[in-house]
Amino acid sequence: MIVRRIAAWIAASALSxxxxxxxxxxxxxxxxxxIYEGALIGEYYAEPRGHDIVFIGDCEVYETVSPxxxxxxxxxxxxxxxxxxxxxxxxxxxLKDALKYEKPRVAVFNILSMQYDEPQSEAYNRLNLDGMRxxxxxxxxxxxxxxxxxxxxxxxxxxxxxHDRWSxxxxxxxxxxxxxxxxSVNGYVMRADIxxxxxxxxxxxxxxxxxxxKAMEYLDKMxxxxxxxxxxxxxxxxxxxxxxxxxxxxxQTLAYAEKYGLxxxxxxxxxxxxxxxxxxxxxxxxxxxxVYGAEKCASYLGQIMRDSYGLPDRRGEPExxxxxxxxxxxxxKLKSVQEKEFAETGKISTLVLGE
Amino acid sequence: MFFTSExxxxxxxxxxxxxxxxxxxxxxxxxxxxxxxxxxxxDAGNLVYIAAAIVTTYFxxxxxxxxxxxxxxxxxxxxxxxxxxxxxxxAAVKAKRRVWxxxxxxxxxxxLAVVKYAGFAIATANGVRAAFxxxxxxxxxxxxxxxxxxxxxxxxxxxxxxxxxxAAKGESFFRLAAFVSFFPxxxxxxxxxxxxxxxxLFAPHAFSxxxxxxxxFRALCGFFKKLVVADRLFAAIRALTADPAEYPGVYVLVAxxxxxxxxxxxxxxxxxxxxxxxxxxxxxxxxxxxxPFYSVSIAxxxxxxxxxxxxxxxxxxxxxxxxxxxxxxxxxxxxxTFGPKLGMRVPVYISTAFVWFATGLWHGASWNFIAWGxxxxxxIIISQELSPVxxxxxxxxxxxxxxxxxxxRVVRTFWLMSFLRSFDIYANVGATFRAxxxxxxxFGASVARLSAEGLAALGLYTADYVVVGVSVALMALGxxxxxxxxxxxxxxxxxxxxxxxxxxxxxxxxxxxxGFGYDANQFIYNRF
Numbered sequence: 002m003i004v005r006r007i008a009a010w011i012a013a014s015a016l017s018x019x020x021x022x023x024x025x026x027x028x029x030x031x032x033x034x035x036i037y038e039g040a041l042i043g044e045y046y047a048e049p050r051g052h053d054i055v056f057i058g059d060c061e062v063y064e065t066v067s068p069x070x071x072x073x074x075x076x077x078x079x080x081x082x083x084x085x086x087x088x089x090x091x092x093x094x095x096l097k098d099a100l101k102y103e104k105p106r107v108a109v110f111n112i113l114s115m116q117y118d119e120p121q122s123e124a125y126n127r128l129n130l131d132g133m134r135x136x137x138x139x140x141x142x143x144x145x146x147x148x149x150x151x152x153x154x155x156x157x158x159x160x161x162x163x164h165d166r167w168s169x170x171x172x173x174x175x176x177x178x179x180x181x182x183x184x185s186v187n188g189y190v191m192r193a194d195i196x197x198x199x200x201x202x203x204x205x206x207x208x209x210x211x212x213x214x215k216a217m218e219y220l221d222k223m224x225x226x227x228x229x230x231x232x233x234x235x236x237x238x239x240x241x242x243x244x245x246x247x248x249x250x251x252x253q254t255l256a257y258a259e260k261y262g263l264x265x266x267x268x269x270x271x272x273x274x275x276x277x278x279x280x281x282x283x284x285x286x287x288x289x290x291x292v293y294g295a296e297k298c299a300s301y302l303g304q305i306m307r308d309s310y311g312l313p314d315r316r317g318e319p320e321x322x323x324x325x326x327x328x329x330x331x332x333x334k335l336k337s338v339q340e341k342e343f344a345e346t347g348k349i350s351t352l353v354l355g356e
Numbered sequence: 357m358f359f360t361s362e363x364x365x366x367x368x369x370x371x372x373x374x375x376x377x378x379x380x381x382x383x384x385x386x387x388x389x390x391x392x393x394x395x396x397x398x399d400a401g402n403l404v405y406i407a408a409a410i411v412t413t414y415f416x417x418x419x420x421x422x423x424x425x426x427x428x429x430x431x432x433x434x435x436x437x438x439x440x441x442x443x444x445x446x447a448a449v450k451a452k453r454r455v456w457x458x459x460x461x462x463x464x465x466x467x468l469a470v471v472k473y474a475g476f477a478i479a480t481a482n483g484v485r486a487a488f489x490x491x492x493x494x495x496x497x498x499x500x501x502x503x504x505x506x507x508x509x510x511x512x513x514x515x516x517x518x519x520x521x522x523a524a525k526g527e528s529f530f531r532l533a534a535f536v537s538f539f540p541x542x543x544x545x546x547x548x549x550x551x552x553x554x555x556x557l558f559a560p561h562a563f564s565x566x567x568x569x570x571x572x573f574r575a576l577c578g579f580f581k582k583l584v585v586a587d588r589l590f591a592a593i594r595a596l597t598a599d600p601a602e603y604p605g606v607y608v609l610v611a612x613x614x615x616x617x618x619x620x621x622x623x624x625x626x627x628x629x630x631x632x633x634x635x636x637x638x639x640x641x642x643x644x645x646x647x648p649f650y651s652v653s654i655a656x657x658x659x660x661x662x663x664x665x666x667x668x669x670x671x672x673x674x675x676x677x678x679x680x681x682x683x684x685x686x687x688x689x690x691x692x693t694f695g696p697k698l699g700m701r702v703p704v705y706i707s708t709a710f711v712w713f714a715t716g717l718w719h720g721a722s723w724n725f726i727a728w729g730x731x732x733x734x735x736i737i738i739s740q741e742l743s744p745v746x747x748x749x750x751x752x753x754x755x756x757x758x759x760x761x762x763x764x765r766v767v768r769t770f771w772l773m774s775f776l777r778s779f780d781i782y783a784n785v786g787a788t789f790r791a792x793x794x795x796x797x798x799f800g801a802s803v804a805r806l807s808a809e810g811l812a813a814l815g816l817y818t819a820d821y822v823v824v825g826v827s828v829a830l831m832a833l834g835x836x837x838x839x840x841x842x843x844x845x846x847x848x849x850x851x852x853x854x855x856x857x858x859x860x861x862x863x864x865x866x867x868x869x870x871g872f873g874y875d876a877n878q879f880i881y882n883r884f
Contacts, residue, residue, distance in 0.1 A: 009850055009851075013854040013858075016858075017858040020858065021865075024866065028866070148872075152872070161865070164866045164871065165869075168817060
């Protein structure tokens with residue numbers, strides 16, 4: 002009798018939890034069209050491990066470096082765990098999360114987000130954290146960066162945030178209910194359109210140019226995390242004209258890098274050396290580099306990384322080479338499609354093949 | 357701590373586990389600790405007020421108990437004492453007890469008056485001073501301690517019962533504290549009597565699956581009412597009542613209906629959570645509602661809505677006032693002046709008016725609530741005066757047994773109450789009256805506008821109205837099943853029970869209006 006009762010309880014509980022999870026999966030945004038960026042973080046888990054480099058940071062990072070170029074030119078494997086307006090605490094916890102799955106030789110942090118010391122927007126928190134697997138890191142990140150009124154629990158159970166989508170479900174919610182397609186190539190979001198830099202706006206004056214305490218605290222944490230895991234931390238600034246990168250920020254970054262013996266590469270300062278042409282290598286007048294800029298940056302960074310960290314050339318590893326051949330093929334096809342679209346219409350609409 | 361907050365759910369889970377894990381003889385002490393944890397998590401800065409209410413009530417009740425004991429000792433030691441002496445001693449003891457009662461009332465009501473009404477009193481005084489060109493007094497803003505109206509009334513009920521000799525003798529300080537601070541009913545009632553609550557509050561409880569199940573289901577229904585219906589409709593009510601000039605005529609009626617549904621779901625939802633949580637702990641709390649929208653008159657409505665508040669005012673204000681010496685003197689005078697029939701009623705009506713003024717004031721420190729209270733009293737007095745006419749008409753046409761007549765009375769009462777309730781939703785008394793006037797003056801134009809625009813401009817989507825409509829229908833069905841068919845969740849087979857729990861939980865999670873992007877609406881009665 003008792004056994005039957007327990008069995009009934011277990012069966013009913015399992016059914017209820019199953020129904021809950023099924024409905025939750027239906028209601029969470031799939032990010033398979035429109036705002037693709039929300040899908041970037043989650044794609045990481047489906048990738049084979051063993052990257053030489055993991056990039057972390059905001060939108061600059063997933064538009065600045067082409068992992069395929071790093072592979073093609075240097076045989077370096079890399080993955081970009083970047084997200085739109087990814088703040089440094091997001092980056093820290095995403096790196097910590099990645100280190101549970103693999104130990105890259107180098108972690109590259111795009112330094113632009115040091116300007117923020119407070120959470121900026123719930124939407125960007127979501128785009129950066131929704132894709133993370135449920136873990137203590139995810140909950141800590143949600144808790145640390147919560148906007149007023151945001152609940153860390155809703156990151157564990159996203160239905161608590163997205164429950165009201167029941168009245169606005171789209172085809173995507175059913176098409177991608179069970180499995181989702183990749184929207185990036187190892188975290189890189191390709192744009193092959195061109196919009197040259199026109200006017201270079203002056204940076205507005207700030208009351209205080211110091212990086213905030215919280216930002217510095219997480220930079221320290223990130224450095225210590227890398228030290229504990231035997232990972233080299235490298236700092237990077239993408240070659241973007243806007244948002245303005247102040248000299249004072251540059252000085253603080255240089256000082257920090259010097260103090261802790263970190264390599265810091267400012268691709269904005271080194272744009273000429275990297276061969277960046279702001280007339281052709283940006284798709285939005287200097288906010289982000291396009292694929293041509295990203296390939297040049299990857300080419301420039303790859304050399305530094307090989308020289309500084311002695312990263313091996315893996316092109317001779319058959320399994321890895323086969324994997325990257327597929328990625329390279331997709332990358333080149335997407336690039337061709339986008340180039341053709343841009344040539345014909347002056348804009349691109351295909352961000353993912355198979356649309 | 358809102359009942360609808362995540363922290364409350366965690367707190368509740370911890371209380372359930374702790375309550376049924378500790379030794380049974382320590383259960384109520386565990387609850388006492390939980391009560392103060394609940395209060396500290398919600399409003400730690402104002403713990404002093406509830407502590408003061410408990411300490412002063414306990415102290416006064418102990419003094420009364422000691423006086424009674426002394427009188428009993430004297431009577432036991434002097435069995436042959438003269439009647440006159442005994443009467444004299446009793447009178448002296450009663451006078452002393454009255455002193456302690458009055459002191460306790462003054463302290464507790466003063467605390468309530470200062471924190472709740474000081475700002476209102478100063479603002480009113482400043483209005484008068486401004487008319488005479490005098491300098492305004494400096495405003496004092498107090499943060500209203502959570503649940504002060506409720507725990508003060510429970511304390512006062514206790515001390516008045518003690519004065520009347522109805523309270524249990526020799527109650528301990530900690531028992532009184534557990535009663536006054538019982539967390540499920542602390543912030544919006546029901547307003548319990550010690551004699552009603554103490555039986556189950558202090559009894560040891562083995563875990564009862566039936567009580568736990570019924571209590572939990574009742575609480576879930578409360579969450580459903582609050583989160584799915586009330587909080588969803590708030591947006592529309594805010595839009596409709598922000599400016600009566602913008603939404604006149606038929607929109608005022610729409611606002612009245614929406615507010616009737618919202619207030620019902622908000623308040624009964626909160627009470628369902630309170631009673632359900634208490635039941636899950638094995639504690640029986642008095643019911644506060646009895647299907648108020650089925651009322652056939654205002655008096656009937658007030659016997660069905662916020663029952664514990666109504667009976668509190670009846671027992672601790674109306675009766676003492678009606679039976680007081682000044683009222684009795686007035687009765688003699690009015691009988692002499694107006695004759696025995698009307699003369700009998702005048703003092704009752706004066707007491708009624710005063711009680712409703714107090715009821716309005718208790719609900720909130722604003723002229724809106726005072727006007728609301730006075731209007732309720734007025735309607736009740738007029739109804740009472742007209743009741744012989746109604747009785748004659750009803751009898752003459754044989755309406756008493758007609759269903760349509762009952763339905764008409766129910767609808768009439770609903771609208772009458774909805775009009776009175778409008779004082780609660782418009783910014784001030786003037787705006788409420790402007791809204792009333794617009795119902796008659798701007799009705800046609802507003803109907804045309806409503807037909808053209810629909811209700812979508814009120815901040816809700818069609819889907820929201822569908823959810824509200826379906827929910828209200830389900831609530832009506834549930835109410836019918838419970839009252840007419842005696843439905844209880846425990847009567848369902850295991851699978852049906854589990855499915856019902858899961859369905860209600862999922863409905864709350866999916867259709868509830870909560871989370872980021874929604875305003876966190878506290879329960880309306882938390883404000884009181």
